[in-house]
Amino acid sequence: MIAYDVLILGSGLAGQSLALRLADKLKVALVTKRSLEDSASAWAQGGIASVLDPSDSAEAHIADTHTAGAGLCSDKTTRFVVENGPRAIRWLIDHGVPFTPDASSPVGYHLTREGGHSARRIIHAADATGAAVQATLTEQVRAHPNIAVYEQHIAVDLIIGRKIGHADEGCLGAYILDIASDEVRTFSARHTVLATGGAGKVYLYTTNPDTATGDGVAMAWRAGCRVANMEFIQFHPTCLYHPQAKSFLISEAVRGEGGLLRRPDGSRFMPEHDAREELAPRDIVARAIDFEMKKHGLDCVFLDISHKPAELLESHFPNILARCLELGIDITQQPIPVVPAVHFSCGGIVTDLRARTDVAGLHAIGETACTGLHGANRLASNSLLECLVFGEAAAADILANPRELAASLPQWDESRVTDADESIVISHNWEELRRFMWDYVGIVRTNKRLQRAQHRIRLLAREINEFYSNFRVSNDLIELRNLVVTADLIVRSALQRKESRGLHFSRDYPQTLPKARDTVLRPRR
Known part of the structure; x- marks a missing residue:
């Protein structure tokens, strides 16, 4: 049996930020299916939404979140996340995340605007914010003496005391498969945290990494947790359409900086669907594209930002520019072929404002949780913010509520199974x-x-x-x-x-x- 104070399943922004917040006081195991760098967080392009500019307000961010969420957002949760957002951004800056500077900005950083936002409030690192954040935190996670990293490991299931006749009926740890050795190990923990991300791979076309297989939701459901709002699957309107491009996202910020959606004949169509045109929330834009593709029998539509100065595109979207060039698309001269693809799960495991689930000793943070922030549709760039704020909330709750470690747990039993004959x-x-x-x-x-x-x-x-x-x-x-x-x-x-x-x-x-x-x-x- 391998024992830790805290067992974190998942290595995205939620999992890594929580690990760093806990590691000065507790022994932490961070388990990830591939490497620390493989997560949806690392693929995030646009940025993190937070009220940083004095001309902006928390009330405006809250209102924008409610509007995008179609009346289903929890006001209590939305206010909690928005009001704690600036401190979460400061925590990242203090940890060395290289956000894009802007000397003319009152906050010293460039703030962009995305669909559904009434102001420029997206802090970013060019067009690869997630990668910059993950690279910065990963280096610190690997260096911390109190964080044990288990790469190439996947949780089989949670260990629930109620199911094994234990005095503590809550979560006692997890059975985890070492993918390299095919050995299932027993991990015991005072606290277990699900930070496993979304479930995009349940669909044929997705912007998610291959690791997004709904593990946290499924394990929590089997453990006895409620789940909520699972029907709300966000389709990102603009995934690059190209046979050699797998799951490559064209950031929301391209439309935020003036990109226009066009049919193959060059005509625009968003003004016919919504008064906000290209800056309408994602669900409206995705449905509009789906409608146009079905009506006209199209394989894709086109996102055109070639009317903007090439210098702007080179400074704001260097990665998108480079990737498209590799595929023969010069976005300074040509429109980008795009289609909708599954992007985010708004529902998940029901949690409270301390990230607690229905099972004692089990927390859930990030995309696998349903906090009430996203309602029926997530507002752009609120997801990384949610990871940070609830990572901090989970850390505070874990530190304030110590639990006993299970003295012994049953080992994984393979005595009655054989090797698969038809994989x-x-x-x-x-x-x-x-x-x-x-x-x-x-x-x-x-x-x-x-x-x-x-x-x-x-x-x-x-x-x-x-x-x-x-x-x-x-x-x-x-x-x-x-x-x-x-x-x-x-x-x-x-x-x-x-x-x-x-x-x-x-x-x-x-x-x-x-x-x-x-x-x-x-x-x-």
Whole structure:
């Protein structure tokens, strides 16, 4: 048994910032499926939204968040995050994150504007903010003597006292597979934190890394936690459309700096869909693109910023410029082919303002949690802010509430399983799941499509659970098992919502109900 004060599953901004906040006082294990650098946080381009300019206000940021969230954001949570945002940004600056400077700005840093924001409040590091933040923190995480990093490790499941007859009924740690050795190890912890990110890989097209397989939500659900608002899957409007470009995002900031969406004939279409045009919230822009593509039989639409000075594009979007040039697209002269792709899960594990879940000793932070901040649609650049603020909240709660360490835990039992005889089953099921989720649970939904998806999910779940019961676990099998649970929760939530709101648009229920309600699912204990 391997024992720590705190076990953190996930190495994005939420997990790493929490580890650094705790490590001066506690022994921390940071577990990640690949390397520390592999996370959705590292892929974030635009920046972090926070009220830094004196001409801006917390009330304006709160109002913008509520507007984007289509009436479903928790006012208490939104205010908590926005008001704690400036301190979180200062923490990053103090840790050496190289945000883009601007001598003419009252805050000394360049602030950009993105869709849904009423002011320039996005602090950024050129067009690779996530990479800059992650690189800075990763160096410090690796150097800290109290943080043990376990790369190439994936959690199989949480260890819940109630399920093993332990006096402490809460979370006692996790079973974790060492991918390199195929050995499942028992990790005991006073506190366990899920910071596993989103579930984009449940869909065929996504801007997420391959690690985004809904692990945290699935493990928490099996442990007895409520999940909420899983139907709200954000499709980023502008993912690069090119056969050689996998999951490459064209930042929201391109539209924030004047980029225009055009049909292949060069005509604009956003003015026909929303008064805010290209700066409308993501759900509106994604639906508009989806409508245009279906109406005109298009493979993609085009995002054009070639009318802006080349110097501006070189200074603000160097990575986008370079990547597009590699593919033969000069964005200073040509429009960029784009399509919508799954980007963010607004729902997740129900947590409070201290990042606590329904299970004692178990916290959840980042995209895997449903804090109430995002409502029915996340406002651009609020996600990294949420990671930071709730990482700090979780750290304060963990430090204030010490728990006993389990003296002993049952080891992982492989005595009744064998090596898998047909691993091809896993890859086939994965492909089938991702394709029908894209076809039936996409940007526009109907009851019939959702019911078809649910029927297929139930068939797959039976097959995968049988496979899990009879064969040794592998990284692919663990991820597939979690994806099927997550897909089921998304479809169940979508079927419960009898309206269209934010990211959930149903042809059967096109109206928005007068009262906004969360979709909360409760597992059977």
